[in-house]
Amino acid sequence: xxxxxxxxxxxxxxxxxxxxxxxxxxxxxxxxxxxxxxxxxxxxxxxxxxxxxxxxxxxxxxxxxxxxxxxxxxxxxxxxxxxxxxxxxxxxxxxxxxxxxxxxxxxxxxxxxxxxxxxxxxxxxxxxxxxxxxxxxxxxxxxxxxxxxxxxxxxxxxxxxxxxxxxxxxxxxxxxxxxxxxxxxxxxxxxxxxxxxxxxxxxxxxxxxxxxxxxxxxxxxxxxxxxxxxxxxxxxxxx
Amino acid sequence: xxxxxxxxxxxxxxxxxxxxxxxxxxxxxxxxxxxxxxxxxxxxxxxxxxxxxxxxxxxxxxxxxxxxxxxxxxxxxxxxxxxxxxxxxxxxxxxxxxxxxxxxxxxxxxxxxxxxxxxxxxxxxxxxxxxxxxxxxxxxxxxxxxxxxxxxxxxxxxxxxxxxxxxxxxxxxxxxxxxxxxxxxxxxxxxxxxxxxxxxxxxxxxxxxxxxxxxxxxxxxxxxxxxxxxxxxxxxxxxxxxxxxxxxxxxxxxxxxxxxxxxxxxxxx
Numbered sequence: 001x002x003x004x005x006x007x008x009x010x011x012x013x014x015x016x017x018x019x020x021x022x023x024x025x026x027x028x029x030x031x032x033x034x035x036x037x038x039x040x041x042x043x044x045x046x047x048x049x050x051x052x053x054x055x056x057x058x059x060x061x062x063x064x065x066x067x068x069x070x071x072x073x074x075x076x077x078x079x080x081x082x083x084x085x086x087x088x089x090x091x092x093x094x095x096x097x098x099x100x101x102x103x104x105x106x107x108x109x110x111x112x113x114x115x116x117x118x119x120x121x122x123x124x125x126x127x128x129x130x131x132x133x134x135x136x137x138x139x140x141x142x143x144x145x146x147x148x149x150x151x152x153x154x155x156x157x158x159x160x161x162x163x164x165x166x167x168x169x170x171x172x173x174x175x176x177x178x179x180x181x182x183x184x185x186x187x188x189x190x191x192x193x194x195x196x197x198x199x200x201x202x203x204x205x206x207x208x209x210x211x212x213x214x215x216x217x218x219x220x221x222x223x224x225x226x227x228x229x230x231x232x233x234x235x236x237x238x239x
Numbered sequence: 240x241x242x243x244x245x246x247x248x249x250x251x252x253x254x255x256x257x258x259x260x261x262x263x264x265x266x267x268x269x270x271x272x273x274x275x276x277x278x279x280x281x282x283x284x285x286x287x288x289x290x291x292x293x294x295x296x297x298x299x300x301x302x303x304x305x306x307x308x309x310x311x312x313x314x315x316x317x318x319x320x321x322x323x324x325x326x327x328x329x330x331x332x333x334x335x336x337x338x339x340x341x342x343x344x345x346x347x348x349x350x351x352x353x354x355x356x357x358x359x360x361x362x363x364x365x366x367x368x369x370x371x372x373x374x375x376x377x378x379x380x381x382x383x384x385x386x387x388x389x390x391x392x393x394x395x396x397x398x399x400x401x402x403x404x405x406x407x408x409x410x411x412x413x414x415x416x417x418x419x420x421x422x423x424x425x426x427x428x429x430x431x432x433x434x435x436x437x438x439x440x441x442x443x444x445x446x447x448x449x450x451x452x453x454x455x456x457x458x459x460x461x462x463x464x465x466x467x468x469x470x471x472x473x474x475x476x477x478x479x480x481x482x483x484x485x486x487x488x489x490x491x492x493x494x495x496x497x498x499x500x501x502x503x504x505x506x507x508x
């Protein structure tokens with residue numbers, strides 16, 4: 001049931017952030033006064049978030065808040081990439097800790113490292129072939145023609161002539177002779193396979209690894225299927 | 240409405256004009272009204288093969304440009320009254336042709352003829368595309384030789400995708416394979432592609448096999464289409480092609496090398 005009188009919404013505001021580099025209140029006060037003097041109206045009642053990242057010593061949080069408000073700023077809270085302990089301390093004192101859209105620095109680095117490691121292990125960030133639907137083409141693919149099954153497997157009911165190209169992001173099945181080029185796993189899917197009833201291809205490729213006719217001698221002229229094992233193409237008898 | 244047949248190939252020099260002349264004349268001899276159109280603007284040959292080169296006054300481009308009517312440009316064949324030829328221009332550019340004006344001419348011809356046979360130029364450029372655009376049927380002329388087969392395959396792709404029927408999603412062009420310059424002896428020796436080899440690669444129905452024949456050169460130079468040479472193998476084979484085009488089932492001849500008997504070897508040639 002929706003509340004009749006109130007509603008919470010997320011909205012972005014640009015807030016001024018005051019980076020303090022020392023815990024010496026006197027110094028901070030002096031510098032702030034100088035700054036305000038340059039344009040008093042500009043700074044009047046401006047919401048301020050105090051960034052304490054550059055401090056490597058403890059700070060009198062209450063004193064800072066008092067100082068900020070004394071100089072006619074509107075104090076919002078503290079911010080910065082500081083550790084959990086410090087953040088907890090600040091909250092316990094009753095002050096708000098404002099997070100920026102970016103995560104805590106040290107945590108962020110760890111997350112990035114983890115992601116990089118994961119990506120180097122897995123070969124592709126593409127869906128598995130069994131999630132692809134089939135694009136079915138009935139009829140010959142003639143010399144000079146090109147068919148691309150984008151985000152799909154390709155099924156050709158007919159032959160692929162020399163000088164023709166069939167390309168698929170998924171698997172390629174040819175109910176006929178393959179005399180042209182077949183390029184499977186075009187977007188980087190290394191588990192894609194190529195099946196045909198008569199292997200006489202000019203070129204076959206799975207995820208960028210390719211064979212010319214000379215490498216197909218073992219199953220040339222017979223029903224065959226080709227797949228990628230450890231980045232090496234292999235052909236096998238089909239039926 | 241006329242049946243528009245394009246005789247095309249992709250490859251040059253395989254027998255398109257020879258076949259166009261033979262088919263046009265053959266159909267007319269069977270009593271049909273036929274017009275033969277030469278689409279090879281700038282390299283016209285059909286008039287030579289038909290033997291009417293000295294009677295060309297106006298040509299296809301003249302008609303397109305409105306400089307002559309169809310009646311003025313069409314040349315009636317002296318042998319068969321139901322056959323007419325529309326010659327190509329020799330001096331003009333093929334850029335004169337475009338889909339609209341060619342379509343208009345074909346429509347006008349369609350009203351008075353049963354068959355319109357279009358002799359296509361070689362290649363896959365504008366001239367060939369114009370010849371095949373309005374076709375209902377295609378006779379794909381192929382030599383049993385690798386480059387001719389590859390080029391025929393290419394033109395088949397174009398027939399299936401760049402013709403008017405393809406663009407409008409109508410029934411596709413009816414494709415026929417015409418294998419010309421066939422030598423059964425060389426096929427048996429393994430030098431030449433066989434009918435089965437070509438059929439396997441092109442996968443279209445076989446219309447006819449025309450054997451290699453010296454009669455073809457004789458016919459060209461005389462301006463008498465080879466189908467009139469009823470003694471020659473080529474002439475007979477073209478006759479079979481006509482019958483098949485008209486719906487008859489005819490066995491394929493001249494596929495097997497003749498075995499000469501001892502007497503013909505001793506006394507004959």
